[in-house]
Amino acid sequence: MKMDSLPSPLQSGEMIDTQTMSTAISTGAGGNPAPVAAVRHIGKRFPGVVANDDISLDFNAGEIHVLLGENGAGKSTLIGILAGMQQPDAGDILIDGAKVRLGSPRESLDHGIGTVFQHVLLVPSLTVIENLMLGGSWWQKLARSAALARFRELSDLLGVTLDADALVGKLSLGEQQQVEIMRALWRGEKILILDEPTSMLTPQGVKDLGEVMRRLRSKGVALILITHKLAEAYELGDRISVLRLGRSVGAIAPDERRVMTEQQVTDRVIAMMFGAATPTDAAAAELLVGRAEGRRARREVDRSGAPRLRVTQIATAADRGACPLHDVTFDLWPGEVLGVAGIDGNGQKHLAEALAGQRKITSGTVCLDGADITAAAVPVRRQAGIRYVTDERLGEGTVGAFSVATNLLLKEIGSAPFWRRGMTDWTRIHDHAREKIQDHDIRTPSEKTPIGKLSGGNIQKVLLARELANDAGVVIFNKPTYGLDLQNTRLAHERIVESAGHGLGTIVISTDLDELLEVSDRIGVMYQGRLVGIVENGPEVELAIGKLMTGQVSS
Numbered sequence: 001m002k003m004d005s006l007p008s009p010l011q012s013g014e015m016i017d018t019q020t021m022s023t024a025i026s027t028g029a030g031g032n033p034a035p036v037a038a039v040r041h042i043g044k045r046f047p048g049v050v051a052n053d054d055i056s057l058d059f060n061a062g063e064i065h066v067l068l069g070e071n072g073a074g075k076s077t078l079i080g081i082l083a084g085m086q087q088p089d090a091g092d093i094l095i096d097g098a099k100v101r102l103g104s105p106r107e108s109l110d111h112g113i114g115t116v117f118q119h120v121l122l123v124p125s126l127t128v129i130e131n132l133m134l135g136g137s138w139w140q141k142l143a144r145s146a147a148l149a150r151f152r153e154l155s156d157l158l159g160v161t162l163d164a165d166a167l168v169g170k171l172s173l174g175e176q177q178q179v180e181i182m183r184a185l186w187r188g189e190k191i192l193i194l195d196e197p198t199s200m201l202t203p204q205g206v207k208d209l210g211e212v213m214r215r216l217r218s219k220g221v222a223l224i225l226i227t228h229k230l231a232e233a234y235e236l237g238d239r240i241s242v243l244r245l246g247r248s249v250g251a252i253a254p255d256e257r258r259v260m261t262e263q264q265v266t267d268r269v270i271a272m273m274f275g276a277a278t279p280t281d282a283a284a285a286e287l288l289v290g291r292a293e294g295r296r297a298r299r300e301v302d303r304s305g306a307p308r309l310r311v312t313q314i315a316t317a318a319d320r321g322a323c324p325l326h327d328v329t330f331d332l333w334p335g336e337v338l339g340v341a342g343i344d345g346n347g348q349k350h351l352a353e354a355l356a357g358q359r360k361i362t363s364g365t366v367c368l369d370g371a372d373i374t375a376a377a378v379p380v381r382r383q384a385g386i387r388y389v390t391d392e393r394l395g396e397g398t399v400g401a402f403s404v405a406t407n408l409l410l411k412e413i414g415s416a417p418f419w420r421r422g423m424t425d426w427t428r429i430h431d432h433a434r435e436k437i438q439d440h441d442i443r444t445p446s447e448k449t450p451i452g453k454l455s456g457g458n459i460q461k462v463l464l465a466r467e468l469a470n471d472a473g474v475v476i477f478n479k480p481t482y483g484l485d486l487q488n489t490r491l492a493h494e495r496i497v498e499s500a501g502h503g504l505g506t507i508v509i510s511t512d513l514d515e516l517l518e519v520s521d522r523i524g525v526m527y528q529g530r531l532v533g534i535v536e537n538g539p540e541v542e543l544a545i546g547k548l549m550t551g552q553v554s555s
Helices: 017-023 075-082 105-110 129-134 144-158 172-186 203-218 230-236 254-259 264-275 281-287 348-356 378-384 426-439 456-467 488-499 513-519 540-551
Strands: 037-046 049-059 063-068 090-095 098-100 113-116 191-195 220-225 237-243 247-252 307-313 330-331 338-342 365-370 386-389 474-478 505-509 522-527 530-536
Touching: 017 307, 017 348, 037 075, 049 063, 049 090, 063 075, 063 203, 063 254, 075 113, 075 220, 105 474, 113 172, 129 144, 129 172, 129 237, 144 172, 172 191, 172 203, 203 220, 203 230, 203 254, 220 230, 220 338, 230 264, 237 254, 237 264, 307 348, 330 505, 338 513, 338 530, 338 540, 348 386, 348 474, 348 530, 378 386, 378 505, 386 456, 426 456, 456 488, 474 488, 488 505, 488 513, 513 540, 522 540
Parallel strands: 049 247, 063 220, 063 237, 113 191, 191 220, 338 505, 338 522, 386 474, 474 505
Antiparallel strands: 037 049, 037 090, 090 098, 237 247, 307 330, 307 365, 522 530
16 A cells, blocks of 8 residues: 555645644643643533543643543543543533633544554554554645654654554554554644553563653653553552542642652552442452552462363464464363463464364364364354353444343353243343342343443453353453453452362463463463463562563473
8 A cells, every 4th residue: 555645734744843742831820830631520421321520630741640440430431522532511621721622533633632542443454654644634635754754753752663664463562552652642742641551561561651651741741541550550640530430539649649659549549449438458459450469379270180171283274464373282170270471463362262163273173071172163162161251342242232131141042041932031031131230240220221331341240241151161261351440350350260269261361461460370371373381370470471472482
């Protein structure tokens, strides 16, 4: 694809004055710096839900402002309003002290607000520079030379090294995120919103992102960081605000934050997040995601008998932009949690789909309790006891327009006892759903509510309720807590460990190393489609995993 032009403002070689854009700060009454952006008394309602309730916040130049809160606290709605994707029902948005209306994402960008969302929105089949040049007005002539100049300018600003002509699909997730940040800053460095940016990154990727954020802060950019990890909030945040049930319930100002210890910040944030229902000290330690003291004690796994799942030298065919499997071999015993680590894009998705029966295995064998199921289709594997919890909750895992009750039986449609002789027994289906909703604490107005209206945490609870049934023998989780808040992450971890304790063989695929250290008995590492090593979980295991993730094969 040949691209030789670029959207406004980079027309005919016109360049942005980066220094002016990055340091421009308007002043309010009395000469005091005004916030670059602010929200005043923002309100937003959806049917049956108050998403934002009278929220007022300031976002200042040269400051990292962290937003914390559980799923359903109103963070995503507020960010959607600032990104121009939703309009508030009440309240005002101010940019440099002036009221503005952000009626679309383009208007948000025009006012200097760039947003990097949880999911990568780049086109993998296009190059880096082609992705950055997308989205311009169709009637304006584009200029590749001006785009390359802006690309070099942003590369210097962020302190990153990227090939402008590299295919995005070939980049690591951390590199793709750097491109996303470039795209968000393409029209000028003023306000940058980062929505759960570290959810999918390796430890090195998290460190690199922190450096990028600090560089932008030093250039006068106002950064808004949404995260569920208190350790990241302490490490990166200058100002920390907490949302709960759609309201702003408290904040830690920069002057306060600078003199507080990590434990003091943690205690204050947890008190604000949970109010009167403040967790115990032990639960608070678990909520401090990213710290070793929250990890559970290891337990012994009985490997004296035959493995529940035996995978021998399996391979898959290559897809465009995806990494196939090569010679993957491992055993999984009853009651064991096997974690699978690795930089995203090293074959983890192929592994999950091959085990679940969604992807054809071109060579090798998969045996479940001694029976060869290599060629078995999804229904046969499911009947045999294999379950799969996908990382794509909406779309692959659930159907957003279908009710919670229907999604709880999505993989059983047409089967007894809920369907008989072509007739649907809705009474039985809804009774089943209400039971699951109660057992798994699924927060939904009704079992008849479309699942797409639920928060990410509650959609994940539906998936867990569906897949962790009594007849399950092996469950494969692909990024089970991606995008979940602290409380729902902890609950998901508890369900995984509890199910393993009842004899379930469990595979947890995750790019969050702390998550794997929390739940796994052993941890394997995928690298370029191969399982390059498996290590026992324990002290100092991070070093061994880090070496494997860079391709250093375990001896």
